[in-house]
Amino acid sequence: xxxxxxxxxxxxxxxxxxxxxxxxxxxxxxxxxxxxxxxxxxxxxxxxxxxxxxxxxxxxxxxxxxxxxxxxxxxxxxxxxxxxxxxxxxxxxxxxxxxxxxxxxxxxxxxxxxxxxxxxxxxxxxxxxxxxxxxxxxxxxxxxxxxxxxxxxxxxxxxxxxxxxxxxxxxxxxxxxxxxxxxxxxxxxxxxxxxxxxxxxxxxxxxxxxxxxxxxxxxxxxxxxxxxxxxxxxxxxxxxxxxxxxxxxxxxxxxxxxxxxxxxxxxxxxxxxxxxxxxxxxxxxxxxxxxxxxxxxxxxxxxxxxxxxxxxx
Amino acid sequence: xxxxxxxxxxxxxxxxxxxxxxxxxxxxxxxxxxxxxxxxxxxxxxxxxxxxxxxxxxxxxxxxxxxxxxxxxxxxxxxxxxxxxxxxxxxxxxxxxxxxxxxxxxxxxxxxxxxxxxxxxxxxxxxxxxxxxxxxxxxxxxxxxxxxxxxxxxxxxxxxxxxxxxxxxxxxxxxxxxxxxxxxxxxxxxxxxxxxxxxxxxxxxxxxxxxxxxxxxxxxxxxxxxxxxxxxxxxxxxxxxxxxxxxxxxxxxxxxxxxxxxxxxxxxxxxxxxx
Numbered sequence: 001x002x003x004x005x006x007x008x009x010x011x012x013x014x015x016x017x018x019x020x021x022x023x024x025x026x027x028x029x030x031x032x033x034x035x036x037x038x039x040x041x042x043x044x045x046x047x048x049x050x051x052x053x054x055x056x057x058x059x060x061x062x063x064x065x066x067x068x069x070x071x072x073x074x075x076x077x078x079x080x081x082x083x084x085x086x087x088x089x090x091x092x093x094x095x096x097x098x099x100x101x102x103x104x105x106x107x108x109x110x111x112x113x114x115x116x117x118x119x120x121x122x123x124x125x126x127x128x129x130x131x132x133x134x135x136x137x138x139x140x141x142x143x144x145x146x147x148x149x150x151x152x153x154x155x156x157x158x159x160x161x162x163x164x165x166x167x168x169x170x171x172x173x174x175x176x177x178x179x180x181x182x183x184x185x186x187x188x189x190x191x192x193x194x195x196x197x198x199x200x201x202x203x204x205x206x207x208x209x210x211x212x213x214x215x216x217x218x219x220x221x222x223x224x225x226x227x228x229x230x231x232x233x234x235x236x237x238x239x240x241x242x243x244x245x246x247x248x249x250x251x252x253x254x255x256x257x258x259x260x261x262x263x264x265x266x267x268x269x270x271x272x273x274x275x276x277x278x279x280x281x282x283x284x285x286x287x288x289x290x291x292x293x294x295x296x297x298x299x300x301x302x303x304x305x306x307x308x309x310x311x312x313x
Numbered sequence: 314x315x316x317x318x319x320x321x322x323x324x325x326x327x328x329x330x331x332x333x334x335x336x337x338x339x340x341x342x343x344x345x346x347x348x349x350x351x352x353x354x355x356x357x358x359x360x361x362x363x364x365x366x367x368x369x370x371x372x373x374x375x376x377x378x379x380x381x382x383x384x385x386x387x388x389x390x391x392x393x394x395x396x397x398x399x400x401x402x403x404x405x406x407x408x409x410x411x412x413x414x415x416x417x418x419x420x421x422x423x424x425x426x427x428x429x430x431x432x433x434x435x436x437x438x439x440x441x442x443x444x445x446x447x448x449x450x451x452x453x454x455x456x457x458x459x460x461x462x463x464x465x466x467x468x469x470x471x472x473x474x475x476x477x478x479x480x481x482x483x484x485x486x487x488x489x490x491x492x493x494x495x496x497x498x499x500x501x502x503x504x505x506x507x508x509x510x511x512x513x514x515x516x517x518x519x520x521x522x523x524x525x526x527x528x529x530x531x532x533x534x535x536x537x538x539x540x541x542x543x544x545x546x547x548x549x550x551x552x553x554x555x556x557x558x559x560x561x562x563x564x565x566x567x568x569x570x571x572x573x574x575x576x577x578x579x580x581x582x583x584x585x586x587x588x
Contacts, residue, residue, distance in 0.1 A: 033407065033492040034403050034406075034407025034408075034409065034412065035403070035407075035412075036403070036492075037399045037400060037402055037403025037404075037407060037496070038399070038400040038403040038404060038412065038415070038467075040396050040399065040400070040462065041396050041397065041399070041400035041419070041462045041467055042400075042415065042419065044396065044458075044461055044462045045419055045422050045462065045463070045464060048430075048434065048458065048459040049422040049425050049430060049464075050422065050425075051433075051437075052429075052430035052433035052434050052437065053425055053429065053430055053433075055430075055433035055436075055437075056429050056430060056432065056433050059432065059433065111326075111329065114322055114325070114326060115326075120322075125330070126326050126329075126330055128575075129329070129330035129333045129334050130329055130330065130333050132333050132334060132337065133333055133336075134571075135517070135564065135567050135568045135571045136564055136567075136568075137520065137521035137523075137538070137539055137542075137563060137564065137567070138521060138523060138539075139521070139523050139539040139542050139543050139546075140521075140539070140542055140560045140563055140564055141336065142546075143542060143543070143545075143546035143556065143560060144336050144339075144340060144560065145336070146546060147553065148336065148339070152352050154339065154354045157353075157354040158354075188332070188333070188336075192333065245423075245424065245426065248426060249426045249427060249428055251428070251523070251524050252523045252524065252539075255543070256543055256546055256547075259547070269428065270426075270427075270428040270524070273428045273431065273432075274428075274431075274524070274527075274528070277431070277432050277435070277528075278528065284432045284436070287432050288429075288432055288433070291426070291428050291429040291430075291431070291432070292429060294426040294428055294429055295425070295426060295429050298424055298426055299424070302424065
């Protein structure tokens with residue numbers, strides 16, 4: 001596409017093609033050099049991602065305190081199913097995932113379609129406003145959400161003043177409300193981020209398709225489901241996979257809004273892994289076993305998402 | 314009917330904008346108010362700003378934390394830009410089947426949850442702490458290294474390189490530039506926008522990183538900004554005005570970086586979505 005921009009006249013191609021022997025060694029050399037460009041990244045990603053993955057797998061068959069580990073076979077894996085804290089963490093994380101990811105993706109899609117309309121006034125303002133939450137750090141906004149939803153927080157004050165509730169709700173001490181706050185928080189932080197991807201993709205959609213659909217009498221909702229969604233399918237797949245992976249790993253928000261409480265009502269799998277490794281008596285083996293549950297979930301859910309996206313063709 | 318739809322759209326968007334902006338406004342107003350006023354829900358600017366800042370700098374080690382975060386974010390961004398762009402360029406310009414396979418394998422690392430490799434990484438850095446304290450446990454180097462090049466940024470650069478006019482590579486070679494020379498003298502200057510976008514994302518990621526520094530850093534003087542804020546947030550008798558000031562100061566760099574380079578950011582995102 002942008003190749004057209006180059007000034008072909010400036011390049012004297014035939015000169016290079018004359019000496020075919022030199023060219024051959026040149027090509028061979030270039031092939032080798034190509035590997036040099038990527039070698040640092042290959043080494044780094046192997047050391048810092050793939051090697052630890054293998055290590056974690058081996059660790060999941062070991063147990064013991066701190067550095068004194070010994071192989072215990074499938075003991076850790078068996079322990080998982082009878083561990084109420086793990087079950088709680090898995091349940092909580094699944095709830096976050098099942099409610100938050102669809103909610104956020106639908107919202108982001110709506111925003112992007114509305115904000116793609118060139119006739120919309122204050123379009124730039126709305127875009128920036130909705131994207132703004134993305135510039136905050138997870139910890140910073142979590143602390144703010146914690147205060148907003150505190151017993152004497154501003155949300156309670158607001159609801160009381162408008163007579164919506166008669167008594168302050170202790171959001172963060174209630175097992176259900178605490179989860180709701182965390183879901184709201186993640187949605188607040190990430191909707192704008194996903195919206196940008198959809199907005200970018202919408203720029204590539206040919207406007208005449210919509211015109212043709214309008215001529216055929218399709219209304220806005222039909223256009224949305226029959227043109228926009230199918231056109232954006234690859235991006236929707238991309239964002240749902242990245243969001244799924246992100247929400248499965250949720251840590252910062254839970255630690256800083258509720259610290260897993262009340263009880264273990266908001267504890268996430270990542271926080272449990274952290275606790276097992278660094279808060280309780282360290283059991284790296286069992287922590288690694290729990291962490292592999294996230295790995296397995298990521299793989300299964302990604303395959304499902306690929307399948308679903310593929311079938312709708 | 315059409316008007317009704319319009320009213321609905323504008324109400325919906327305005328509500329969303331208010332919800333998005335409100336925490337920021339509240340945060341900005343709160344740094345000018347006393348702690349008591351913040352808890353009473355005061356939404357008007359007060360006169361306590363200087364007082365809050367004074368207390369913050371007197372009671373909280375925010376300057377060292379800012380320094381640590383800045384060092385980590387800047388070094389890790391520079392390394393990411395260099396290594397990831399080299400790789401993205403290498404994969405796209407020096408294309409071969411072998412490299413395509415390697416690329417696919419590298420992409421798989423994006424699927425690896427950090428929690429799954431956190432413990433082995435911690436042990437790995439622990440085992441080299443004695444011999445190489447600069448990159449061992451409780452060192453800024455250990456925070457930086459795992460983020461120095463990631464599959465995401467390699468992917469990002471490769472996608473954007475698809476738009477790079479490949480004739481320029483030939484032109485550079487004919488002008489007698491070495492392969493690396495082409496990269497540094499032709500590719501880098503042409504791809505400024507992509508570098509800017511990657512820089513924003515990388516800087517934000519590493520400035521805001523929480524879990525890995527929490528694991529690997531131990532001594533209080535090595536604390537980064539997110540660790541500091543998390544600590545403040547969990548204190549028993551919080552001074553809201555002061556905590557909000559710390560949060561605002563911590564958010565300013567990423568917000569500034571983002572707004573100064575917003576255009577590049579969106580352009581870069583688009584580049585990675587295309588093709």
